Structures are given as structure tokens and as C-alpha cells.
Amino acid sequence: MPPKSEFPLQQLTAARVVVVAGKGGVGKTTVTAVIARAASSSGKRVLVVELDGKPTLAELVPDLEVLAISAPEALDEYLREHGFGRIAKRLNRTGVIDVVGTAAPGIDDIVVLGKIKQLERSGDYDLIVVDGPAAGHAITFLTSAAGLADAVSSGPVRAQADDVLELLHDSERCQVVLVTLPETTPVNEVVETAFALEDDVGVQLGPVVVNGVDLGDPIPDDVAARRAVADLDPATAAVLLDAAAFRRARRVMEAGEIARLAAELPIPKVTLPARSAAGLTSADIAELAQALVADTVEAHP
Amino acid sequence: MTGAGAYDVIDASTVIVCCGSGGVGKTTTAAVMGLEAARRGRRAVVVTIDPARRLADALGLEGGLGSEPQRIELDSGADSTGDGELWAMMLDTAATFDGLVRRHADSDEQIDRILTNSFYRNIAGALSGTQEYMAAETLHQLHGDDRFDLVIVDTPPSRNALDFLEAPGVLARFLDHRLFRLLMLPTRGGLKVLGTATQPILKAIGKVVGSDVLADSVAFFQAFSGMETGFRERADDVVRLIRAPETSFVVVASPRHDTIGEAVWFATQLVDQGVGVPSAIVNRTHPEFGHGTAADAADAAAVARTAGDFDLGVLWDNAAALRTMRDMELDVIAPLADIVGVDRLVVLPLLDGDVHDLDGLMVMAGHLFDHPAVDG
Numbered sequence: 001m002p003p004k005s006e007f008p009l010q011q012l013t014a015a016r017v018v019v020v021a022g023k024g025g026v027g028k029t030t031v032t033a034v035i036a037r038a039a040s041s042s043g044k045r046v047l048v049v050e051l052d053g054k055p056t057l058a059e060l061v062p063d064l065e066v067l068a069i070s071a072p073e074a075l076d077e078y079l080r081e082h083g084f085g086r087i088a089k090r091l092n093r094t095g096v097i098d099v100v101g102t103a104a105p106g107i108d109d110i111v112v113l114g115k116i117k118q119l120e121r122s123g124d125y126d127l128i129v130v131d132g133p134a135a136g137h138a139i140t141f142l143t144s145a146a147g148l149a150d151a152v153s154s155g156p157v158r159a160q161a162d163d164v165l166e167l168l169h170d171s172e173r174c175q176v177v178l179v180t181l182p183e184t185t186p187v188n189e190v191v192e193t194a195f196a197l198e199d200d201v202g203v204q205l206g207p208v209v210v211n212g213v214d215l216g217d218p219i220p221d222d223v224a225a226r227r228a229v230a231d232l233d234p235a236t237a238a239v240l241l242d243a244a245a246f247r248r249a250r251r252v253m254e255a256g257e258i259a260r261l262a263a264e265l266p267i268p269k270v271t272l273p274a275r276s277a278a279g280l281t282s283a284d285i286a287e288l289a290q291a292l293v294a295d296t297v298e299a300h301p
Numbered sequence: 302m303t304g305a306g307a308y309d310v311i312d313a314s315t316v317i318v319c320c321g322s323g324g325v326g327k328t329t330t331a332a333v334m335g336l337e338a339a340r341r342g343r344r345a346v347v348v349t350i351d352p353a354r355r356l357a358d359a360l361g362l363e364g365g366l367g368s369e370p371q372r373i374e375l376d377s378g379a380d381s382t383g384d385g386e387l388w389a390m391m392l393d394t395a396a397t398f399d400g401l402v403r404r405h406a407d408s409d410e411q412i413d414r415i416l417t418n419s420f421y422r423n424i425a426g427a428l429s430g431t432q433e434y435m436a437a438e439t440l441h442q443l444h445g446d447d448r449f450d451l452v453i454v455d456t457p458p459s460r461n462a463l464d465f466l467e468a469p470g471v472l473a474r475f476l477d478h479r480l481f482r483l484l485m486l487p488t489r490g491g492l493k494v495l496g497t498a499t500q501p502i503l504k505a506i507g508k509v510v511g512s513d514v515l516a517d518s519v520a521f522f523q524a525f526s527g528m529e530t531g532f533r534e535r536a537d538d539v540v541r542l543i544r545a546p547e548t549s550f551v552v553v554a555s556p557r558h559d560t561i562g563e564a565v566w567f568a569t570q571l572v573d574q575g576v577g578v579p580s581a582i583v584n585r586t587h588p589e590f591g592h593g594t595a596a597d598a599a600d601a602a603a604v605a606r607t608a609g610d611f612d613l614g615v616l617w618d619n620a621a622a623l624r625t626m627r628d629m630e631l632d633v634i635a636p637l638a639d640i641v642g643v644d645r646l647v648v649l650p651l652l653d654g655d656v657h658d659l660d661g662l663m664v665m666a667g668h669l670f671d672h673p674a675v676d677g
């Protein structure tokens with residue numbers, strides 16, 4: 001599919017709801033925070049939604065509105081708003097909710113997506129950025145609506161599933177931004193996930209974010225490096241040459257994976273530079289977001 | 302854990318459970334341990350849960366992994382004992398659950414009624430904890446299989462790593478559920494199923510999820526009647542095996558706050574519950590470049606630049622950046638070392654390539670077990 005715009009931030013925020021998805025460890029939460037921060041500083045009214053109950057997001061974007069949505073609360077709220085208040089009470093009291101969830105798998109996901117749809121419809125926000133569910137769950141999360149619509153023929157849950165499907169199929173209202181790393185396995189997984197989402201969900205895919213790319217200054221090649229360390233003692237020279245070789249080899253590997261991703265997945269890519277692997281601060285997020293707004297982030301259309 | 306400590310884990314265990322957050326290299330670690338165990342003469346089988354075919358990739362299996370154990374061809378390295386074997390398989394949650402139903406059912410008719418019930422299919426595929434429970438069940442089966450003397454299992458990347466310990470009890474509890482009791486009234490001859498119409502709560506559920514879904518659930522509980530005891534006993538067996546002294550836990554993490562936090566929490570739970578102190582492996586930590594500090598390197602970079610030696614300045618800056626990265630990572634790892642003890646922790650280096658074949662696993666094994674990597 002053709003890019004909607006050549007500017008990364010515009011591409012990333014091209015729909016009102018952006019679901020950020022990716023396997024564990026690829027920096028999904030970071031990307032959620034960066035998109036939200038960048039959109040907010042370009043004047044949008046932004047809501048950040050998190051589903052895992054992780055406190056990290058609020059720390060990364062301390063001045064943005066962050067809403068945690070949990071499935072039991074969302075179900076309870078939905079039932080009460082739709083005239084099933086007494087049922088909601090009884091379901092909770094008897095603990096039957098587990099059985100209901102099993103009887104109609106995906107009901108958890110549907111009420112969560114339903115809540116997001118409601119927030120989108122409220123008109124209070126220009127952009128809702130959702131830090132997607134835990135590893136491996138993105139596809140089931142987004143296919144829940146289609147699955148439930150097949151299994152349940154009537155009732156409020158069915159109505160909710162239909163509304164959610166409408167949201168997922170409208171590229172102006174919703175898109176998925178997949179996050180990956182420039183390494184073999186994450187690239188394989190993001191390609192598989194992208195095709196599965198297009199085929200099984202029919203949801204619009206935004207640019208793929210390649211996170212954690214080493215975009216630092218060029219390292220001298222082996223010949224230049226050897227010349228530079230010629231006057232040092234052999235042990236020190238070896239340390240510097242090893243460190244340079246390590247950095248170059250990581251970059252060659254990353255470049256190879258980015259090229260392979262480009263070949264296997266014909267959608268736009270946005271590259272975010274590597275930050276401290278140990279953990280980001282809100283200052284890091286602001287800096288990354290600034291780059292996104294200023295359009296200095298590498299985009300590979 | 303030094304190289305010797307890692308050997309203790311694979312030599313003294315009959316079961317090794319690898320746990321940790323997603324994306325930390327759990328599957329690769331399981332494969333590396335299996336490979337090394339095989340090189341030391343064990344007949345090891347590695348079970349992976351991840352549907353993303355990571356283990357198959359790492360083992361160089363083009364066609365992917367099947368749900369039956371598959372022998373991996375190993376080139377016998379120079380220092381290999383020679384008679385070890387490495388097997389690998391993928392967890393098939395639904396098929397394992399079907400097997401349990403077949404084992405515990407009284408009749409073919411009961412098997413049929415359960416396996417074709419759509420509520421059952423949902424439980425087999427979607428009940429929270431089912432995947433973890435079936436991983437534990439598979440582990441139990443392989444433990445009893447004479448072909449293998451070591452079972453290494455890679456746990457599902459669950460939000461709660463303890464699910465694996467607790468999952469066998471989940472189904473038993475589910476079958477003890479109040480809804481089940483609501484549906485079944487004890488009678489002299491056994492249990493009698495109530496009509497849904499007599500139960501206001503059931504009518505209420507039917508209104509929300511649809512009456513067809515409810516009818517399936519009721520049919521399932523009817524069909525399952527009589528099998529609860531067998532299921533519960535089996536679950537108890539599995540829990541005993543997981544908690545046995547010959548079962549070792551290895552928590553796997555990467556040097557980031559979130560995955561270390563999860564590993565620390567899990568290790569604490571294992572200790573508190575009396576399961577034992579786990580070993581820990583932290584993958585993907587920046588390697589050490591020389592013994593100097595990051596500040597030394599940064600100073601040297603400044604000196605080189607002042608002397609007009611631009612390339613040397615860049616090289617020192619690079620060393621400074623890599624050392625800073627490693628220092629930050631070691632700080633993040635420290636709490637995990639405190640819990641499991643330094644001698645039970647191995648920090649493995651970030652490699653300059655990705656591990657996606659047998660040779661890559663050999664390199665990892667070389668770092669984990671402190672011996673020179675063997676070629677091919």
C-alpha cells in the first residue's frame with residue numbers, strides 16, 4: 001500500500017486510533033510514548049491507553065493523559081451503561097465472569113476495544129495511542145471481534161463486536177503500527193504478523209517502526225583503525241580494534257536486516273535510534289519525539 | 302553461575318524449566334542447554350511453546366518443528382561424549398488436552414461429546430492458563446518417556462511467569478466452579494443437570510453472551526461430569542514433578558529494567574514457595590572491552606583529538622560508549638545477582654550477529670559453559 005505522506009509523524013498518526021503492537025522486548029512502550037509525545041507537541045489532543053497495568057508509560061510521558069483499561073472493569077462498565085447493571089453485579093459476585101470469558105473467548109478483548117471505540121467517538125481526542133497487549137497477543141486481540149461475531153448471534157456483546165469491526169476496518173479511524181528491532185528473529189516475526197493482520201483482521205497498517213538502530217557516528221574501517229592505534233601498546237590497541245570491530249559488525253547485521261525487511265514487507269518504515277538499553281527516561285522520549293517532529297528520523301518509504 | 306555452575310544444572314537435573322519475559326532469548330537459551338547436555342552424553346529433549354518457530358530457526362530446521370519429538374542431527378564435536386542426543390518438539394496445546402480427555406473419559410461416547418463441544422474447544426484454546434498447564438502435562442509425559450533422560454521446557458511468555466507453577470490447579474478449580482455446582486445438583490445416583498430456565502443467573506448470562514453460547518457451556522459441564530477426580534489427580538502429579546529436587550528453574554532475562562524486574566520477582570516467588578533458588582542467565586549484555594573505565598576512554602578520546610588524531614578519538618569514544626552501556630547494564634542486573642547469588646548467575650554477551658543456526662548456538666554454548674566454541 002502507498003504511504004499516505006512522506007513525513008514519519010504524519011504517517012504514524014494518520015488515523016485517530018493507533019494501536020502499537022510488537023513482540024516483547026522490541027520497545028513497544030517506548031514507541032507508544034514517542035508517538036504520543038510527538039503528536040502532543042505538534043498540537044494534537046492526545047490520550048495514551050495502556051492495557052498491561054504497567055506504570056512505566058505514565059513515567060515516560062508525565063504530562064500526558066494516560067488511561068489504563070482493564071477488561072473486568074470495562075465489561076462491568078459496559079454492562080451497566082447498557083441496562084445490565086443487575087447482571088453485572090451478579091456476574092461479579094458469583095465469579096461467573098471467568099466462565100463467561102471462556103464461553104465466549106475474546107470477550108475481554110472486545111470490551112477493551114469497545115471502550116477505545118467509545119473514547120474515539122467522544123471527540124475529546126485527536127489521537128488515541130494504544131500500547132498494545134503483551135507479546136504474541138496482538139493478533140488474537142485484534143481478531144477477537146471477527147471471532148465473536150461468528151460465535152455470538154445476538155445480545156449486547158454481539159453489538160459491541162460489530163462496532164469494533166467497523167472501527168478496525170476504517171483506515172481513517174484506526175491503524176496498527178508494528179514495532180521491531182533490526183535483528184533476524186524480530187524481523188521474521190514482524191513480517192509474519194503484518195501479513196496475518198492484513199489477511200485476518202483487514203486493519204490498516206501504518207509504518208513499521210524499526211527501533212533501537214545504531215545511528216551513531218561512523219567508525220573507522222579496519223585499515224584506518226589499525227593506522228590510528230599504531231603507536232599504542234599492543235594490549236590497548238587490541239581493545240580499541242575489538243571494540244571497533246564489534247560495533248561495525250553489529251551495524252552490518254542491522255543494515256542487512258533492515259534491507260531484508262524492506263524487501264519482504266512493502267510498507268513504509270520509520271527508524272528510531274538506539275537509546276540506553278537499560279531503560280529510558282522521559283527526557284529520552286522527548287528527544288526521540290523531537291526528532292520525529294523535526295523529521296530527522298530516517299524514513300524508508 | 303560460572304561455567305561449572307551451568308554444568309551442575311544440566312548434569313544434576315532431569316527437568317529444566319526456562320522462564321522469563323518475552324524477547325529475552327528464552328528459547329535460544331533452552332536450545333543451548335539442550336545442545337550442551339547432548340554433547341555431554343545426555344539424551345535431551347527441548348520443548349518450545351513459541352508459535353513463532355524460533356527454536357526451529359535456531360536449530361536450522363527448515364520445515365519447522367512438529368508436535369512429536371524430532372531428532373536434531375549434531376556434528377560430533379571433538380570434545381563431545383558421542384552418545385548424547387538432542388531432540389526438539391513444539392507444544393501442541395489442543396492435542397495434549399484432547400489426550401488428557403481420552404485418558405480420563407469413561408467411554409468413547411463421552412470422548413466424542415467433549416471433543417466436539419465448542420465450549421471445550423474454547424477452553425482447550427483460550428482458557429487462561431491452559432497453555433501453561435499443557436506445557437506442564439507435556440513435560441510430565443516426556444519425563445516418563447524412556448527415550449529421554451533430560452527434559453528442557455521453554456515456558457509460555459505469560460504476563461505472570463508463575464502461571465506455569467499454578468496452571469495445573471487452574472483447571473481443577475475451574476471444574477469446581479460455582480457455575481458448575483449451580484448446574485449440577487447432587488442426587489442419590491450422582492449429579493443431575495438443572496434446566497437453564499430454572500436458574501436466574503443462567504438466564505442473565507444467556508442474555509449477555511447469547512443463548513447458544515450458554516447452551517454449549519451447559520452441555521460441556523454435563524459431558525465432563527465424572528472426570529474431575531482423574532483430572533485433579535493428574536494435576537497433582539504434574540505439580541509434584543515441577544517441585545521435585547531434580548527439577549531446576551532457570552530464569553532468563555536481558556539487561557533491561559523490565560525483564561530483570563520480572564526475573565527478580567519470579568526468583569523471589571520460587572524461593573518463598575520453597576521450590577528452590579533458581580539459576581539465572583542474562584542474555585545480550587554488552588561485552589567487556591578492556592579493563593579501564595568509560596571515563597578513562599572518554600579522557601583518552603579528548604587527548605587524541607587535541608593531538609589532532611581524529612580517528613583515534615573516534616575509536617576511544619566508541620570504547621567509552623560500549624563501556625558506559627555495559628556499566629549501566631550491570632547496574633540493572635545487580636538486584637538479580639543479589640537474589641540468586643553471583644555463583645548462580647551467568648551474564649552472556651551481546652553477540653555481533655544474531656543466533657539463528659546451530660553454529661550460533663555453539664558460540665552461545667561456548668560462553669555459557671566457558672569452553673572454546675567448536676567449529677560446526
